[in-house]
Amino acid sequence: MSSATESATAGFLVWRLSMKWRVAVDRAVTPLGLTHAQYALLGSLHGMARSGRQPSQRQLADHTGLEALYVSKLARALETAGLVERTRDPDDPRAMRLSLTEQGYDVTRRAVKVVQGLLDQMLEPLGGRNSPRAREFTRELVTLLEAPLDPYTENDEEQS
Numbered sequence: 001m002s003s004a005t006e007s008a009t010a011g012f013l014v015w016r017l018s019m020k021w022r023v024a025v026d027r028a029v030t031p032l033g034l035t036h037a038q039y040a041l042l043g044s045l046h047g048m049a050r051s052g053r054q055p056s057q058r059q060l061a062d063h064t065g066l067e068a069l070y071v072s073k074l075a076r077a078l079e080t081a082g083l084v085e086r087t088r089d090p091d092d093p094r095a096m097r098l099s100l101t102e103q104g105y106d107v108t109r110r111a112v113k114v115v116q117g118l119l120d121q122m123l124e125p126l127g128g129r130n131s132p133r134a135r136e137f138t139r140e141l142v143t144l145l146e147a148p149l150d151p152y153t154e155n156d157e158e159q160s
Contacts (some may be wrong), residue, residue, distance in 0.1 A: 014144075021122070028114045032107055033081070039115065040064050041074050042083065042108045045098055056095040057086075072096075083107055 005013065025036040034042070044064050048055050057075055061068040075098055078084035083104035089095035100108060119129060126133040 021118075024118050024122075025115055028118055029111050032111050032114070034107070034111060037066065037070070038074055038078060039111050040066065041071065041078065042100070042104065043112055043115070045084070045100055046105070046108045046112065049100060054097050054099050056089060056092075056097055058095065060098060078104070 005016075008016075022036050025039060029036065029039045041060060041064060044060060045055065048060070048063065053059075055063065057071050058068055060066075060075075061071040064071070066074075075084055075086055075096070079086050082101055085099050085101055085104075086096045087099070089097050123129045123131070123134045123137075126137055128134060
C-alpha cells in the first residue's frame with residue numbers, strides 16, 4: 001500500500017478504484033468504437049437478453065445505475081451505430097424496449113472478452129477471479145451497493 005492510500009478513507013478508495021476501472025475499460029473498448037458507458041449498457045443488455053429479457057430503457061437504467069435520460073441518449077447513439085434496436089413497448093407506448101442487433105452481439109462479445117481480461121488482471125492480487133478472496137470481495141461490494149444511502153446535509157443535523 002502506498003503512503004498516499006495508507007490513511008485514505010474507504011470512500012476515497014472506492015472512488016479511486018471506480019475511476020481506475022472506468023479508465024481501464026474506456027481504453028480497452030475504444031478500439032471497438034465504444035466508451036465505458038456504452039459498454040456498460042451493451043454488456044448489461046447482453047446479459048439480460050441471455051436470461052430471456054428485453055428490457056425497457058428504464059429497466060436498463062435501474063440495472064446499470066445510470067440516469068434514465070443518459071441511457072436514452074446512449075441507446076440512440078448505439079442505435080445510430082447499428083448496435084441496438086429500439087422499439088416501442090406494445091403495453092406502454094411511452095416506453096422503449098432495447099435489443100442488440102447482430103452487429104451489436106458481435107461487438108459486445110468482443111468487448112466482454114476484453115473486459116474479462118481486465119477483470120482477471122484486477123483480481124489477480126486477490127488470487128484470481130474464482131479465488132475465495134475475490135468471491136468475498138464481490139460479496140462485500142454487493143453489500144455496499146445494496147446499502148441505502150440518503151444524502152446527508154448540514155440541515156439534517158440542525159433539525160435533530
